[in-house]
Amino acid sequence: MKKFSIVGKHVPRNDARAKATGTAVYTDDIKLPGMLHGRILRSPLAHARIVSIDTSKAAALPGVKCVITGQDIPKVKYGNWRLFPDTQDEYALAVDKVRFIGDEVAAVAAVDLDIAEEALSLIDVEYVELPGVFDVDASIKEGAPVLHDYCPTNISVNRKIHYGDVEKAFAESDYVREDIFTVHAVSHAYLEPCSSIAQCDLDGRITLWTSTQVPYIIQCLLASTLEMRENDVRIIKPFVGGGFGGKMELRTWEFCSAFMAKKTGKPVKFTLSREEEFLAGRRRHPMKLYSKVGFKKDGTITGKDFRVHLDGGAYNAMGPTATFLCGNFGAMLYRYPSYSFQGEHIYTNKPPASAMRGFGAPQAIFATETQMSIAAEELGMDPIELRIKNAQVSGDKIPGVATISTCGFIEALEKVAQMSDWKEKRANPKEGRGIGIGCYSFISGGAFNWFNTQYPYSAAEVRVFDDGTAHLLTMAADIGQGCDTAVKQILAESLGLKMEDIRITSADTAMTPQADLGAWGSRLTLFNGNAVLNAAEKIKAKLFGAVSARFNLNVIHEFECKDGKVYPKGRPDRGLTFGEAVGLVQKANRGEPLIAHGYYTPRDKGLVTPAFSFGAQVAEVEVDKKTGIVDVKKFWTAHDCGTVINPRAAEGQLEGSIQMGLGYALSEQFIMDGGKTLNTNFLDYKMPNAMDMPPSEVVHIETYEPEGPMGAKEAGEGLAIPTAPAIAEAVFSATGYRCRDLPITPEKILNAIEPRERPKSAVK
Amino acid sequence: MKKFSIVGKHVPRNDARAKATGTAVYTDDIKLPGMLHGRILRSPLAHARIVSIDTSKAAALPGVKCVITGQDIPKVKYGNWRLFPDTQDEYALAVDKVRFIGDEVAAVAAVDLDIAEEALSLIDVEYVELPGVFDVDASIKEGAPVLHDYCPTNISVNRKIHYGDVEKAFAESDYVREDIFTVHAVSHAYLEPCSSIAQCDLDGRITLWTSTQVPYIIQCLLASTLEMRENDVRIIKPFVGGGFGGKMELRTWEFCSAFMAKKTGKPVKFTLSREEEFLAGRRRHPMKLYSKVGFKKDGTITGKDFRVHLDGGAYNAMGPTATFLCGNFGAMLYRYPSYSFQGEHIYTNKPPASAMRGFGAPQAIFATETQMSIAAEELGMDPIELRIKNAQVSGDKIPGVATISTCGFIEALEKVAQMSDWKEKRANPKEGRGIGIGCYSFISGGAFNWFNTQYPYSAAEVRVFDDGTAHLLTMAADIGQGCDTAVKQILAESLGLKMEDIRITSADTAMTPQADLGAWGSRLTLFNGNAVLNAAEKIKAKLFGAVSARFNLNVIHEFECKDGKVYPKGRPDRGLTFGEAVGLVQKANRGEPLIAHGYYTPRDKGLVTPAFSFGAQVAEVEVDKKTGIVDVKKFWTAHDCGTVINPRAAEGQLEGSIQMGLGYALSEQFIMDGGKTLNTNFLDYKMPNAMDMPPSEVVHIETYEPEGPMGAKEAGEGLAIPTAPAIAEAVFSATGYRCRDLPITPEKILNAIEPRERPKSAVK
Numbered sequence A, B: 001m002k003k004f005s006i007v008g009k010h011v012p013r014n015d016a017r018a019k020a021t022g023t024a025v026y027t028d029d030i031k032l033p034g035m036l037h038g039r040i041l042r043s044p045l046a047h048a049r050i051v052s053i054d055t056s057k058a059a060a061l062p063g064v065k066c067v068i069t070g071q072d073i074p075k076v077k078y079g080n081w082r083l084f085p086d087t088q089d090e091y092a093l094a095v096d097k098v099r100f101i102g103d104e105v106a107a108v109a110a111v112d113l114d115i116a117e118e119a120l121s122l123i124d125v126e127y128v129e130l131p132g133v134f135d136v137d138a139s140i141k142e143g144a145p146v147l148h149d150y151c152p153t154n155i156s157v158n159r160k161i162h163y164g165d166v167e168k169a170f171a172e173s174d175y176v177r178e179d180i181f182t183v184h185a186v187s188h189a190y191l192e193p194c195s196s197i198a199q200c201d202l203d204g205r206i207t208l209w210t211s212t213q214v215p216y217i218i219q220c221l222l223a224s225t226l227e228m229r230e231n232d233v234r235i236i237k238p239f240v241g242g243g244f245g246g247k248m249e250l251r252t253w254e255f256c257s258a259f260m261a262k263k264t265g266k267p268v269k270f271t272l273s274r275e276e277e278f279l280a281g282r283r284r285h286p287m288k289l290y291s292k293v294g295f296k297k298d299g300t301i302t303g304k305d306f307r308v309h310l311d312g313g314a315y316n317a318m319g320p321t322a323t324f325l326c327g328n329f330g331a332m333l334y335r336y337p338s339y340s341f342q343g344e345h346i347y348t349n350k351p352p353a354s355a356m357r358g359f360g361a362p363q364a365i366f367a368t369e370t371q372m373s374i375a376a377e378e379l380g381m382d383p384i385e386l387r388i389k390n391a392q393v394s395g396d397k398i399p400g401v402a403t404i405s406t407c408g409f410i411e412a413l414e415k416v417a418q419m420s421d422w423k424e425k426r427a428n429p430k431e432g433r434g435i436g437i438g439c440y441s442f443i444s445g446g447a448f449n450w451f452n453t454q455y456p457y458s459a460a461e462v463r464v465f466d467d468g469t470a471h472l473l474t475m476a477a478d479i480g481q482g483c484d485t486a487v488k489q490i491l492a493e494s495l496g497l498k499m500e501d502i503r504i505t506s507a508d509t510a511m512t513p514q515a516d517l518g519a520w521g522s523r524l525t526l527f528n529g530n531a532v533l534n535a536a537e538k539i540k541a542k543l544f545g546a547v548s549a550r551f552n553l554n555v556i557h558e559f560e561c562k563d564g565k566v567y568p569k570g571r572p573d574r575g576l577t578f579g580e581a582v583g584l585v586q587k588a589n590r591g592e593p594l595i596a597h598g599y600y601t602p603r604d605k606g607l608v609t610p611a612f613s614f615g616a617q618v619a620e621v622e623v624d625k626k627t628g629i630v631d632v633k634k635f636w637t638a639h640d641c642g643t644v645i646n647p648r649a650a651e652g653q654l655e656g657s658i659q660m661g662l663g664y665a666l667s668e669q670f671i672m673d674g675g676k677t678l679n680t681n682f683l684d685y686k687m688p689n690a691m692d693m694p695p696s697e698v699v700h701i702e703t704y705e706p707e708g709p710m711g712a713k714e715a716g717e718g719l720a721i722p723t724a725p726a727i728a729e730a731v732f733s734a735t736g737y738r739c740r741d742l743p744i745t746p747e748k749i750l751n752a753i754e755p756r757e758r759p760k761s762a763v764k
Helices: A016-021 A056-060 A113-121 A166-171 A215-226 A252-264 A274-280 A319-330 A361-379 A383-390 A409-419 A422-427 A483-495 A524-551 A578-588 A647-667 A723-735 A746-753 B016-021 B056-060 B113-121 B166-171 B215-226 B252-264 B274-280 B319-330 B361-379 B383-390 B409-420 B422-427 B483-495 B524-550 B578-588 B647-667 B723-735 B746-753
Strands: A036-042 A048-054 A064-069 A104-110 A124-129 A155-163 A175-183 A195-200 A206-210 A233-236 A268-271 A287-295 A301-313 A339-347 A433-443 A458-464 A470-474 A502-506 A559-562 A565-568 A594-600 A612-624 A629-640 A696-700 B036-042 B048-054 B064-069 B104-110 B124-129 B155-163 B175-183 B195-200 B206-210 B233-236 B268-271 B287-295 B301-313 B339-347 B433-443 B458-464 B470-474 B502-506 B559-562 B565-568 B594-600 B612-624 B629-640 B696-700
Touching: A036 A113, A036 A252, A036 A274, A048 A104, A056 A064, A056 A113, A064 A113, A064 A252, A104 A113, A104 A252, A155 A319, A166 A287, A166 A301, A175 A361, A195 A252, A206 A215, A206 A252, A215 A233, A215 A252, A252 A268, A287 A361, A301 A319, A301 A361, A319 A339, A319 A361, A319 A433, A361 A383, A361 A433, A361 A723, A383 A409, A383 A433, A409 A422, A409 A433, A409 A612, A409 A629, A409 A696, A422 A433, A433 A723, A458 A483, A458 A524, A470 A483, A470 A524, A483 A502, A483 A524, A524 A559, A524 A565, A524 A578, A524 A594, A565 A578, A578 A594, A612 A723, A629 A647, A629 A723, A629 A746, A647 A696, A647 A723, A723 A746, B036 B113, B036 B252, B036 B274, B048 B104, B056 B064, B056 B113, B064 B113, B064 B252, B104 B113, B104 B252, B155 B319, B166 B287, B166 B301, B175 B361, B195 B252, B206 B215, B206 B252, B215 B233, B215 B252, B252 B268, B287 B361, B301 B319, B301 B361, B319 B339, B319 B361, B319 B433, B361 B383, B361 B433, B361 B723, B383 B409, B383 B433, B409 B422, B409 B433, B409 B612, B409 B629, B409 B696, B422 B433, B433 B723, B458 B483, B458 B524, B470 B483, B470 B524, B483 B502, B483 B524, B524 B559, B524 B565, B524 B578, B524 B594, B565 B578, B578 B594, B612 B723, B629 B647, B629 B723, B629 B746, B647 B696, B647 B723, B723 B746
Parallel strands: A036 A268, A206 A233, A301 A339, A470 A502, A629 A696, B036 B268, B206 B233, B301 B339, B470 B502, B629 B696
Antiparallel strands: A036 A104, A048 A124, A064 A104, A155 A339, A175 A287, A195 A206, A195 A268, A287 A301, A433 A612, A458 A470, A458 A594, A559 A565, A612 A629, B036 B104, B048 B124, B064 B104, B155 B339, B175 B287, B195 B206, B195 B268, B287 B301, B433 B612, B458 B470, B458 B594, B559 B565, B612 B629
8 A cells, every 4th residue: 555645545535624514605695786686487287288378567667677487588408417408397497387396487586585585476487287107107107297208208218228138047057035125315415505696787798606516517518508608607616515416517507696696787697495305306316226246055146127107396406417326236246247227217207316426326225235235134144245246346347337456345344344243143142133234336427528628527627836836736626525635635644745835726617627527426535636647647757857957867767756855756855845846847948837738638538437336334233123213223334445545525415314324214305295205304304413413433454446546446336335234234133024125214114024013194 | 101000999998887887896895894084193293303202192082003113113204116116205294393374193993983093183293393394495405404314305206318419409599598497396186195004814924905196006005015925915906996097106004004004903995085185195396397408400300408397395205216217208209319307306395296197298298399399499390290391200229228110299299280270270360369289208017126026027827727717817907097997807808708708816916927017107008918918829820730730630720719719820710719729728737727928028118118009289378368268179189199999998098188188288296385285175176177178189090019019009098198288378369468377277388478567476
């Protein structure tokens, strides 16, 4: 393992002080002179044709400055899958139909929020209600209501993967396991609701401050929907209070604030209420997963057939990527000599599902892991042994999809078994207690160019100065995950500087270098880190040359930048300070500042990702058999994220992941009445809070990923995957209740363990 | 002359709409959360030793957050002449002595301005008054009070130029003319008083928004006085309401806002009152000029001896440059076969004089021009003929100083004579009317690196995009003179784009490329324009290569960028749109954006400037012999500023220059009582306003300056020079009163024409 000075250290986060002192400026904190406040009118119906909209009363209300409907805006559909324009199915405001309760119908901008709210109530919309469809089975039935004219089947995306001969594999298997799993929608529940504020300058250019994960994508899509040129639109990301996949698409309020700012000449701000976020916000895809896996007697897997119906809600959103990734994640973790996947993304009259931490993996891997545990049980094997037997290892190839470079999966399995005292606890179970395992693999950023960008995937500009400082510019979006800190560490390590020597400017599309695809798919440490390293290497080449010339050194010398100095390797006494070396390069270039641009695009890395993380988690639970309440006693996690850039940040990711996994497994769900979300606040939507967090132990299985910057891979999303299957397996071992339909509610446990004694629950 | 599409056109200024609509944000318009308001305590004495300062009562006043004196700050002297640290003679707050009435003694930051003002009155300063000295003659006398210990002579800068044998020249002359001239101080009187606001971020970095001409200089000097690293300081120039040389140094309020922001953790704003500006603000140097010129009978000049005492006030400020330039300007306009100059910059107990539009030239050339007119009179020659006889021409060399490349001086003299009907009006003078001529030459930016910058003098970054737009980034400061517009025109012309295709970001030291020395010496059109062109050439080389490869063209083809297209010269049908060509380059670079940096530093251009402007102006006046009031009837100007980039902007410069020249000649002066400025408001300081402006006609004598961007030279300062001598000569021809001591007041005229009938004026 390489020795690092700053990488691998508990460096305080770049944003820590601003957040701790309350001086961090989020989008809603921005106040511009003359600013108007916007509100959105949403559909009360799940499926309806719009006959007419009368905005005259609203427009006449004193203080209202602008009212718009789908009739007032350019008829440009958008969606993140620009490479396949067919998938772009959304208008900023409904043009002819509404397709879910909460669908955006009109927008108002007024001098204050109360007036804007009152104006909404004065807009008359005449609808003709249409029959709706609320689950995937109903939606794909012959004669089901059709949501989009272009898509009479309601199946908007279809993804297939096949390799090996699955049928033959099953025929030759000793044991074939077949299950159907269903997983539910959960909310990102980021603490900062969506917010955006737009200003139109006197040349007609738009600046939009917005709470987003993807400034560049918003720039492009906003320009296209406004029918403007990309570079006449500038996106600035202020501090962001979480995204988790929920802020990676152009959204109605972003368009409306810009469009209305252009129309009124005044800044326009929209900030969503928590109720709107829960009622109509993006959410994790509910899925129905059909999984069939063949085994030999000794536990060796022969093949897998995996079919998934994604409940996409009313629009595609990031559904195409989820469909795509679902198939990939179905092929991960274990060696499947043959594999057949079919994923279908299906429209329903519900709020669109989209990307959410894990992006298809929490669902696919819940099925994989639960099924592995069932199989182990039936094969009479230890679940961890069965996993080790089939575990993917470094160099494994998934035909047509990916090659796994580094893989610490087996070590993680062994380590987590040891940490959790797995064998002992399995051998001598305590009454009401159970222990279970869940595993994961995740991508370190996406390789497939669905956005059809013309730019490198990540970019960085590094300027260095003779005062010993550096300025790092990148369009990458720190949304609280800490990427500003990570890339500063990488740059500091590479140039031998301290954290405080580096100024960072990020996520401003007009000022930072083109481009960065955004914060999703756990891509930024690897992608942006590589771009930063690429720039740093160019800087170092110049510095090394200058020092070499200054001391007239033999050309075979290698150099290093360390502790603020630049010197021939092994001879720290012989060299210059970083600032002196920069000054020398500058002098040699007759004063020109020393600047370098770095880029990274994964090439020849398949369609999925350049690097996979792996890990395993054990949960121990105690189940109260009278109430059905699950109490998670502890988590043990061993994970391979390559080089850990910032251990404290990685542990923060683990904490957050466990919190999300806990909610996904046990308490969070949208209570729906047809297309209507009933629990639209934090009292009724039961997200675990800090007090609910069980203790946790973690071991980093460090590998050195050759494609990652200083050996790093992802640590931000994968960890959100294993918690639900680990809890489900632990609940099974405590109670005998085997969950195939998340979440694991007390009702389900009680119904399973004492089915005849209890009335049937009214809650689904 | 080359044909241009956008250069040479009446393009609206970049800042016009924002200023016309009132949306332009000046420094004082910026309001930051928690902002404190600063005020400065100034010395009531012209010269005194500070015995003690008690700030305890002020600090105890509720609402006061910070009080500082010279004892609280790092003892770092500053000044713009970093190359000669001896000239750096100023502390941000007086440390031991005060040296003029208005010298900065302490500063207060409070929650509002009233409290800050009240706090000033609570600061007790104990002074020991010292004898003061208020003019150059007194200051250099043996035994005069000494202002700075390091400088017992009170002469802080001494500049000598000698070439040829002046004594021999005088000996061989038929006629030797010797005069003493005195010129007075005037105010820049920019409409926006100085203002700055600083914020210290949680990493300790400073951002300072300030009304300045020189962001980069402020960055460096502020960092040095705060004992910080240069790049931990960021300077942003908002809209600026005029500078004219008065905003090109680090000033007390800039330091104090930054220092106090660091100390309090809150933003601190200082905005000067008009009274402070007049009482203690920088001003044009008063000078005493001794000029001796030898002539042959036919008017041929044989030599010149020129000695100048600059009244610098209490600190050097930009006095070293004024001293330096004064000697250079003394050698301009006419061919002096021999020349001897001695300039001395002398301390007095008055507000420091500094740079002001013309920078040494209005004073030196008032002497030159008045003396030429006197000589013409005495030699019996027409003043214009005498000038033409001796006029400098293209290729003239001033030994050791400069080579004049382009020079339209003789054409300007001929043209202005014709425009003004000079011969006819001289031959047949009307009663009370007179006509006079004044000429000028000026630099197009300074070549001498007195700031000792390590960077190129000007820099530009140009980013181009496949949507057909460009983004120009430059640290150059538009202070109302229009340089943002000029360089946008130059870039648009070079790349064949429209003005609206170009976004410009300027004057932000953290975001725009290092460096630019600022807006002074009429440098930006030539210097920054050249940097922009240099970047544009690099962009074009790539575009041309891409088009050549795309169409497989013969390597001998030249290309052009015009009308949004890139094509082989003469074949506009065969090429690509600008955006397509950019996209092609980008594709060839695997997505990397097309960015270029351009730089300009004058090399091998002597110590003065790469290019000189020239011009001549005729004024016609009517003098009321009863009141002595001068009514200027009209100005005719013919000037050579090379290619006129923006005719309307150039005319705006002429209008502004005439307004300043008119005030300098006739109405503006500081009324001083010892060291005290008595007229500290616009009622008592008589600056001509729009209603006072005479009609004016102008002809541009276009030359094509090879060192200038698209042939351009300066047009911003030179025009401020000829007005005073032209009026003085016209007044002489109307009244017989020959002015050798500006301004030309009614008293002086009346005293001259009816000396015995009038009481002696009480006003100097």
